[in-house]
Structures are given as C-alpha cells and as structure tokens.
Amino acid sequence: MNRAVLLALQLLVALAFLLLWHVLTTVPIGGRKLLDPFFFSTPLDVLARTWKDLAGGELWRHLGITLLETVLAFATGATGGILLGFAFARRALLAAVFDPYVKAANALPRVVLAPIFALWFGLGIWSKVALGFTLVFFIVFFNVYQGVREVSPTVLANARMLGMNERQLMRHVYWPAALTWMFSSLHTSVGFALVGAVVGEYLGSAGGLGYKIQQAESVFDVTGVFSGMLVLTVFVILLDAVVTAIEKRLLVWRPAPATATS
Amino acid sequence: MTGSRDAGAPAVELAGIAIAFTLSDRSTYRAVQGIDLQVAAGEFVAIVGPTGCGKSTLLNASAGLLQPSAGTVRIFGTPLAGLNRRAGYLFQQDALMPWKTALDNVAVALEPAGIGRGEARARALEWLGRVGLKGFADRYPHMLSGGQRKRVALAQILIRDPEILLMDEPFGPLDAQTRQIMGNLLLDLWAADRKAVLFVTHDLEEAIALADRVIVMSAGPAAGLIGDHPVPLARPRDIAEIRLDPEFHAIHRTIWGSLRAEVQRAYAQGEAAP
Numbered sequence: 001m002n003r004a005v006l007l008a009l010q011l012l013v014a015l016a017f018l019l020l021w022h023v024l025t026t027v028p029i030g031g032r033k034l035l036d037p038f039f040f041s042t043p044l045d046v047l048a049r050t051w052k053d054l055a056g057g058e059l060w061r062h063l064g065i066t067l068l069e070t071v072l073a074f075a076t077g078a079t080g081g082i083l084l085g086f087a088f089a090r091r092a093l094l095a096a097v098f099d100p101y102v103k104a105a106n107a108l109p110r111v112v113l114a115p116i117f118a119l120w121f122g123l124g125i126w127s128k129v130a131l132g133f134t135l136v137f138f139i140v141f142f143n144v145y146q147g148v149r150e151v152s153p154t155v156l157a158n159a160r161m162l163g164m165n166e167r168q169l170m171r172h173v174y175w176p177a178a179l180t181w182m183f184s185s186l187h188t189s190v191g192f193a194l195v196g197a198v199v200g201e202y203l204g205s206a207g208g209l210g211y212k213i214q215q216a217e218s219v220f221d222v223t224g225v226f227s228g229m230l231v232l233t234v235f236v237i238l239l240d241a242v243v244t245a246i247e248k249r250l251l252v253w254r255p256a257p258a259t260a261t262s
Numbered sequence: 263m264t265g266s267r268d269a270g271a272p273a274v275e276l277a278g279i280a281i282a283f284t285l286s287d288r289s290t291y292r293a294v295q296g297i298d299l300q301v302a303a304g305e306f307v308a309i310v311g312p313t314g315c316g317k318s319t320l321l322n323a324s325a326g327l328l329q330p331s332a333g334t335v336r337i338f339g340t341p342l343a344g345l346n347r348r349a350g351y352l353f354q355q356d357a358l359m360p361w362k363t364a365l366d367n368v369a370v371a372l373e374p375a376g377i378g379r380g381e382a383r384a385r386a387l388e389w390l391g392r393v394g395l396k397g398f399a400d401r402y403p404h405m406l407s408g409g410q411r412k413r414v415a416l417a418q419i420l421i422r423d424p425e426i427l428l429m430d431e432p433f434g435p436l437d438a439q440t441r442q443i444m445g446n447l448l449l450d451l452w453a454a455d456r457k458a459v460l461f462v463t464h465d466l467e468e469a470i471a472l473a474d475r476v477i478v479m480s481a482g483p484a485a486g487l488i489g490d491h492p493v494p495l496a497r498p499r500d501i502a503e504i505r506l507d508p509e510f511h512a513i514h515r516t517i518w519g520s521l522r523a524e525v526q527r528a529y530a531q532g533e534a535a536p
C-alpha cells in the first residue's frame with residue numbers, strides 16, 4: 001500500500017468521525033439533536049477551547065508539570081530497575097530470597113498507593129513521580145533481569161575465552177544485553193510513567209494535565225474534559241515518537257523486524 | 263602471549279580424560295572416556311567423529327570451560343586450572359557480540375591485554391583485511407553472511423595471537439564454495455604463523471585436506487579415540503585441488519574404513535532413541 005494513500009485513508013477516518021460527531025450534536029434531526037451538546041460537546045467547541053488554552057500560558061504550565069513528572073518517574077524507575085535487575089541476575093541467592101516479595105509488590109494495583117503517596121510526599125510533583133516510579137520500576141526490573149540471565153551462553157563463553165574479566169564482561173556483554181531488553185519495553189515504560197503522572201494528578205494535585213481534566217469534570221465542563229484529552233493524546237503521540245527515535249539510534253545493531261512490504 | 267614453553271612438551275595433552283554429564287533426571291551420561299591425545303606445538307590435528315560423539319566436549323575440556331570427571335589436561339606441560347589462557351576458541355555457534363560492529367568485535371579482543379582503543383582499532387582493521395573483510399568493518403553481525411561472520415570470529419581470535427587454536431566445526435554451516443575459501447584462508451594464516459591447532463569436524467575430506475594428523479572418534483556413549491592417521495600430503499596445499507590427489511584417496515579410504523562403522527552405529531542409536 002502506498003504511504004500517501006494510507007495516510008489519506010487514515011485522515012478520512014478521523015474526518016468522518018468528526019463530521020458524524022458534529023452533525024449529531026449540532027444539526028437537529030426530526031426536531032431534536034440526537035446528542036445533547038451539554039453531555040457530548042461539539043468538535044468545533046473542543047478545538048476552539050484547545051486553541052484558546054494554547055494561546056494562553058496556563059495550558060503550557062500544566063503540560064510542563066506533567067512532562068517533568070513523566071521524565072522523573074521514568075528516570076528514577078529505570079535506574080532502580082536496572083540496578084536491582086542486575087543485582088538479582090548476578091546474585092542467585094538474592095533473587096531466590098526476594099522473589100515472592102517482588103512478585104507480591106508487583107501484583108498490587110498501584111492506584112491504591114496514590115493517596116498514601118500524597119500523604120507521604122505531599123500534593124506536589126513527588127507523589128506523582130513516586131506513583132510513576134512504582135509502575136516503571138517493575139517493567140524495567142523484569143526486563144533487565146531477563147536480559148542479563150538470557151545472554152547467549154556462547155557469546156559469554158567466547159568473551160571469557162577472549163580473556164575478559166568480570167568488569168569487561170559487564171561492559172561488553174551483560175550491559176548491552178540488558179539494555180536491549182530494556183529498550184524493547186521502552187514504549188511501555190514511558191507510557192506507564194505518563195499514566196502514573198496523570199492518574200496521580202487526577203487524584204489530587206494543583207497542576208498538570210490530569211488536574212486540568214479533573215477540574216473540568218468537577219464542573220461538568222465536557223468541552224474542557226475533551227480538550228484536555230485531546231492535548232493528552234497529542235502529547236502521548238509526540239512522546240512516543242521521541243522514544244521511537246531514541247530506540248532507532250540505540251538499537252542500530254538489531255536486525256529490523258521482518259515487515260510486510262507490498 | 264608467549265608463556266614459559268616447556269621444551270618439547272605438547273601444546274595440548276589430554277591424559278586419561280573422561281567426561282560425564284548429570285542429566286535432569288539425575289542419571290549420569292558418560293560422554294567420553296579414556297581419551298589420550300597429544301597435539302605438538304605447531305601441529306594441525308583434526309578430530310572426526312559422528313555427531314554427538316563428544317567432539318565439542320573434548321574441545322571445551324581443552325579450553326578449560328568444562329571440568330573433566332577424570333584425567334588431566336596439560337597445556338605446554340602445565341596442568342590446566344581454570345580457563346586456557348593460551349588458546350583461542352572458534353565456537354561452533356555464532357559467538358560474536360551482536361551489538362558490536364565487525365571492527366569493534368575484533369578490537370575488543372585486545373582490551374583484556376590492556377591495549378588502547380586507538381591501537382586496537384587500527385590492528386583490528388588490519389586483521390579484517392587479512393580475512394578479506396576490509397570493507398565490512400562497520401557492519402553488525404546480522405548484516406554479514408554466515409561465512410563472513412566466521413571470518414570476523416577468526417580475526418577476533420587470531421588478533422590475540424594465541425599459541426593454540428581450538429576450532430569446533432567452524433565451517434559446518436557454510437556452503438561448499440565458502441568452505442573451500444575458508445579452508446584455504448585458514449591454511450594461509452596458519453602457514454604464516456604455525457600454531458597448534460585442534461580442529462573438530464564431521465567432514466572427513468575437510469579433515470584430511472587441512473590436517474597433519476586425523477584422529478577418529480567412536481560413537482558415544484563413552485566414546486573413545488579409535489584411530490590416529492598421519493596425513494603426509496605436501497604443503498602448501500590447496501583444499502580444492504588436493505582432493506584430486508591419488509594419495510588423498512588412499513588416505514581417505516583407510517580412515518573411512520574405521521569411521522564408517524561408527525557413523526552407522528551413531529545413526530542407528532539416533533534412530534532407536536525416543
């Protein structure tokens with residue numbers, strides 16, 4: 001399929017959806033509008049509101065807060081996950097002793113921690129970072145653990161036969177293997193960092209996209225809610241594009257996944 | 263890399279080696295038994311035997327990657343403890359680091375010797391040239407063919423200038439033409455700087471064409487060495503041409519006589535196994 005044609009079709013779906021939404025909420029059919037704009041807003045209202053917010057400085061402040069929380073949650077979660085993943089993979093006893101606790105901690109639905117984190121870290125950014133951390137940490141931890149343990153025994157034996165000591169093995173074999181696994185989960189973990197930030201904001205804060213959406217909801221401002229969701233969606237898409245670019249750069253050595261080209 | 267060389271001591275000596283594996287059901291599988299083998303310094307010895315007889319196992323023991331359950335491995339007269347630091351090992355499976363380019367894979371082999379990055383890369387490039395891959399320095403392993411990957415692996419090992427080469431069916435997965443090219447390349451490199459070579463293969467013709475001596479292994483379990491045949495063919499040799507030599511045929515006939523029964527025995531066992 002031609003790229004341009006595909007893009008055109010994808011845009012067509014969006015346009016059709018917006019048109020349907022517009023018609024149902026603004027054009028009276030059989031004497032009444034099928035969807036009440038109070039509950040469903042209208043596409044033009046949402047766009048106008050978003051535009052207005054973007055023109056004012058307020059939205060950018062909220063975006064900045066959410067971005068900062070996401071980045072911090074990812075950075076701390078990834079660092080913790082890498083360190084502990086390595087420790088567990090290289091120390092069998094440690095892994096065996098802590099295994100049930102790690103599994104139990106991971107099984108806990110993280111949302112229930114949000115109020116506790118708010119209590120411990122206040123309503124500022126750190127309670128959101130903590131929530132994102134608990135989500136990112138486990139994904140990175142499990143992937144690094146797996147990556148280090150599943151290094152090809154032949155590659156490892158070869159490196160040892162080349163005379164590498166423990167430090168050199170770490171640098172040339174274990175670390176790249178672990179990074180591969182970590183990057184394969186990069187999209188998921190960045191996504192979870194954002195989820196942690198937004199959910200945390202939604203449940204209690206004074207800033208951020210989650211806060212903005214929650215504010216709009218509390219006064220039945222459906223246009224505001226949809227506008228917030230639109231901004232959030234675009235934000236996620238941009239973040240994901242950045243991750244893809246980083247991934248492409250760092251994993252050049254990996255064979256490209258077989259893609260069906262026609 | 264040259265350590266104290268006990269004058270006259272063989273580069274590799276396997277004395278009374280037996281190796282057993284503990285299987286998952288706790289039973290023991292005796293892979294090889296009563297192995298006595300000596301490889302002199304500068305000698306090219308090939309081991310042939312049916313698949314699964316224990317050829318890789320013997321190489322692993324010579325490399326120090328595997329502890330024999332009985333017997334001693336001596337390297338230039340010294341009993342082996344830990345990894346064999348004087349050997350380079352070309353593995354049967356792909357062993358290159360997939361996250362490093364061909365050049366970095368070769369250059370990193372010099373890091374344990376404390377050689378700086380700049381010099382290591384310059385020497386690695388030289389070695390890539392020697393194995394005919396000068397233009398492929400920036401390729402990652404997955405962008406190379408099987409034969410090219412083996413050449414990178416060969417350069418990675420030879421750049422350290424080991425005194426002993428352990429090679430495990432290095433040309434096994436390659437097509438016939440590539441095998442010939444690789445065989446000749448190996449003989450050229452070996453002629454330039456004679457190392458002791460222990461070369462494992464299941465291909466008898468390849469063994470005769472390359473080696474000074476061909477050792478035949480029996481089928482497992484408890485495989486042993488059942489033949490030791492000198493190959494008095496003149497050097498330098500050309501892998502493709504030497505196969506036409508009448509003397510080659512005579513040697514082939516003799517060795518095949520002892521090998522054939524073992525191959526059939528191994529095959530029958532494989533068929534009988536669940």
Ligand SMILES: Nc1ncnc2c1ncn2[C@@H]1O[C@H](COP(=O)(O)OP(=O)(O)O)[C@@H](O)[C@H]1O
Binds near residue numbers: 283284293313314318
């Ligand atoms: N780690 C192991 N555990 C159990 N059995 C093994 C192990 N490694 C090899 N073996 C067995 O030992 C025998 C010899 O194996 P190997 O040396 O790899 O044979 P080959 O001659 O094909 O290189 C085979 O029967 C194999 O199944």
Ligand SMILES: [Mg+2]
Binds near residue numbers: 319
């Ligand atoms: Mg083998």
